Each structure stands twice: as structure tokens, then as C-alpha cells.
Amino acid sequence: MKKKRxxxxxxxxxxxxxxxxxxxxxxxxxxxxxxxxxxxxVKENKKLHALLPKRIKDAGEIKNGIDDAYPPMDFKDGxxxxxxxDIDVDKALAARLGxxxxxxxxxxxxxxxxxQSKKFDMxxxxxxxxxxxxxxxxxxxxxxxxxxxxxxNKKTSNIKNIKDLNxxxxxxxxxxxxxxxxxxxxxxxxxxxxxxxxxxxxxxxxDLANKRIYAYVDDFEVANYYMQKVPGTYSKKILxxxxxxxIAFRKxxxxxxxxxxxxxxxxxxxxxLSKISKKWFKYDVYK
Numbered sequence: 001m002k003k004k005r006x007x008x009x010x011x012x013x014x015x016x017x018x019x020x021x022x023x024x025x026x027x028x029x030x031x032x033x034x035x036x037x038x039x040x041x042v043k044e045n046k047k048l049h050a051l052l053p054k055r056i057k058d059a060g061e062i063k064n065g066i067d068d069a070y071p072p073m074d075f076k077d078g079x080x081x082x083x084x085x086d087i088d089v090d091k092a093l094a095a096r097l098g099x100x101x102x103x104x105x106x107x108x109x110x111x112x113x114x115x116q117s118k119k120f121d122m123x124x125x126x127x128x129x130x131x132x133x134x135x136x137x138x139x140x141x142x143x144x145x146x147x148x149x150x151x152x153n154k155k156t157s158n159i160k161n162i163k164d165l166n167x168x169x170x171x172x173x174x175x176x177x178x179x180x181x182x183x184x185x186x187x188x189x190x191x192x193x194x195x196x197x198x199x200x201x202x203x204x205x206x207d208l209a210n211k212r213i214y215a216y217v218d219d220f221e222v223a224n225y226y227m228q229k230v231p232g233t234y235s236k237k238i239l240x241x242x243x244x245x246x247i248a249f250r251k252x253x254x255x256x257x258x259x260x261x262x263x264x265x266x267x268x269x270x271x272x273l274s275k276i277s278k279k280w281f282k283y284d285v286y287k
Contacts, residue, residue, distance in 0.1 A: 034095035036088055039275045044098035045266060051259035052097060056121070061100040062256075063120035064090055067178060068105040069200050072225040072280050073126040085221075085280040089143070090124050092272050096263040108178035112136050115248060121256060123248040126219075128181040138251045140261050142244035143273070144285060146219035148182060150237040151227070153208050157215075159235040165189050171214035172196060174204040179218065181243045186217050201226055209233060219243065221281055 032044045049057070056062055066074045066086065074084045082103055094101035104120050115123055115137065128146070129139050150168070152159050161167065169191040175183050177197040187195050196213055198204040204216045205226055216223075220238055227234050247264070249257040267273050268286060277285045 032095065032098055034091060036091050036095075036276070038279045039088060039092070039272065042092045042095040042267075042272055045096055045263070046098065048096060048259060048263050048266070049098035051255070051262065052099070053253075053255045053259075056099060056256060059099075061102050062094060062097070062122065062260075063102045063104060064125070065106045065111050065114055065120040065123045066103050066125040067108045067111070068103075070126055070176075070178075070222065071201075072221060085144075085276060086125055088276045088279065089267075089273065092267050092276065093124070093260065093263055096267060097259065112248070116250060118250075121249075121253070122260065126245050127248055128179065128243045129246040130181055130184075132180070133248070136251075137248040138253070138257060139246035139248055140257060140264065142246055143264055143268075144245040146221065146243040146245060148185070148239045148241040148243060149218060149220045149223040150239065151205070151208065151216045151218065151223050151234050152214070152236075153211060154233060154235045156211060157235075159237050162215075162237045164239060165217075165241075168192060168215055168217075172212075174198055174207060174213040174216040176201060176204065176218060179243075182217055182219075185241070205234070221285075224281070 033041050035041050066082070068074055068076055068082060072084055074082065074086045077083045087103070090101045090103065106114050106119070111123055111125070112133065114120065123137075126144070126146070127133070129142060150162055150165070152162065165185060166189060168186075168189055170193050172194040173186050173189070173192060174196045175186050175198070177183070177199060183195070183197065186192065196207075198207075201218055201222055204213070207213050208216045223236055227236065247260060274284045274286050277283070
């Protein structure tokens with residue numbers, strides 16, 4: 001009898017330990033807060049966390065595919081650390097959802113196939129929403145509108161002669177290879193001499209400075225970032241053409257897309273996205 005009582009007590013204690021451990025694991029998650037330089041603190045919303053797919057909650061992170069050579073959106077600083085507007089946005093997004101973000105730099109030409117093969121969960125990296133891309137991925141609502149800009153070499157060309165894209169007829173024009181919406185528009189300019197594609201804005205602007213191309217077309221924010229670094233070298237013509245950026249997901253990953261969208265909506269509503277915009281562009285792109 002004594003042995004039986006001891007066994008019963010031991011079993012009860014084991015069950016109690018398991019129960020307490022289970023309860024503590026469920027209640028041990030505290031609201032997390034992440035501080036972003038020059039932006040401030042971003043707090044977790046547990047209701048939004050609960051909306052995440054189980055695989056994301058279990059892993060405690062969202063894997064994000066990025067292009068790490070597109071300043072000021074996504075790039076590496078002098079110490080090799082990822083930084084930029086999108087990087088701050090995904091930090092804020094992850095904080096609001098109560099998970100971590102794992103950014104995976106990926107060749108832009110292969111970024112959608114990598115998403116589809118589950119190398120990562122989403123693409124938050126200045127991806128323009130296009131009909132062609134929408135055949136392969138599902139996009140969030142636009143979280144940013146890029147403004148198309150024509151850049152000229154100030155020493156050799158007069159920006160006053162440029163009214164719109166058609167003003168580049170007969171000229172050699174540079175574009176970033178991955179900026180598909182811009183590539184498509186520039187390629188359709190009647191009588192354009194050549195559309196030269198570059199792996200980065202840096203290379204394109206070097207060729208523009210050396211008179212190898214007549215003009216370079218890119219988003220306003222990207223153009224402005226580089227022009228500020230070398231004042232007096234370039235001039236720009238801002239066009240009334242917007243390119244909406246969206247977060248891309250696999251088409252069957254609706255639960256993740258829904259939770260991310262709700263988190264982005266809350267970051268816009270509470271002014272976090274506006275603070276990130278002011279940090280990188282000196283003005284609020286959401287107004």
C-alpha cells in the first residue's frame with residue numbers, strides 16, 4: 001500500500017508539474033516592445049499575434065526576402081548592416097506582430113521564385129505592384145507610392161527641355177534592371193534609342209556622369225538620395241507617375257497576408273510609418 005501511495009503521489013506531482021509548465025508557457029509571453037532609432041518604440045499587439053499562422057508563431061519569426069542594394073529603401077551601411085526605409089518598416093511590423101524578422105538578401109531576378117519555393121515567407125522590399133507579378137504572387141495593399149523621376153547630367157543637359165518621358169525620344173536611357181514598372185514604361189517611349197539596364201543606381205549614375213547615357217529614370221526617393229550625396233552633379237524632372245509598392249506573399253498564404261495587412265494598417269494609423277518616412281525622406285509620404 002505504501003508503494004502504491006508513493007506512486008500515486010509521484011504521478012500526481014508529475015501531472016501537476018506538466019500542468020503548471022503548460023500554463024506558465026502560455027502566460028509567459030509578455031508584450032514585446034522594440035525601439036527603432038529616430039522612430040521610437042513599437043509595441044506588440046497580442047490580438048494581431050494571434051492571427052498569425054501556427055508555423056510563424058512556432059518559429060517566432062517571419063522570413064523576408066529583400067534586395068540589399070537599393071538605397072534608401074534597402075541597403076547595407078558602412079559596417080555591412082542592413083538599413084533603409086523598408087528595413088525599419090519590417091522591424092516595426094515584426095514588433096507589432098510579436099515576432100522577429102529574418103531578412104534574406106536575394107538576387108532580384110530570382111526573388112519571386114524563391115518566395116514560391118518557401119525560401120522565405122514574404123517580400124517587403126520596394127516591389128512595384130504590376131499585373132505581371134500579380135499572376136505569380138498576392139500583394140498587400142500599397143504601403144508606399146514611388147514617384148518616377150528623370151535625372152540628367154546637369155553639366156551637359158538642360159532639364160527645362162524635359163516635359164515627360166516622350167522627351168527622351170532618340171536618347172539612350174538608363175534604368176534599374178529590377179524596377180520592372182519603370183523598365184516597361186521607358187521601353188515604350190516612341191523612338192527611344194536604347195534602354196540600358198543596370199544592376200544598381202550607383203552604376204547608372206556613374207555612366208550618366210561620364211556621358212555614357214543621356215538620362216536615368218528611377219523612383220524619386222532613390223534619385224533624391226543619390227543627388228544629395230553629389231550636389232551640383234545632376235538635375236531632375238519629377239513626373240506625375242506613381243508606382244505603388246506592395247508586400248508580396250504566396251497566393252495560398254492568406255492567413256499570413258491578412259495578419260501582416262492588419263499590422264501594417266495599425267502602423268499607419270498610429271503614425272509609425274509616418275515617422276519612418278520622415279527619418280528617411282525628410283517628409284511624410286503618407287500625407
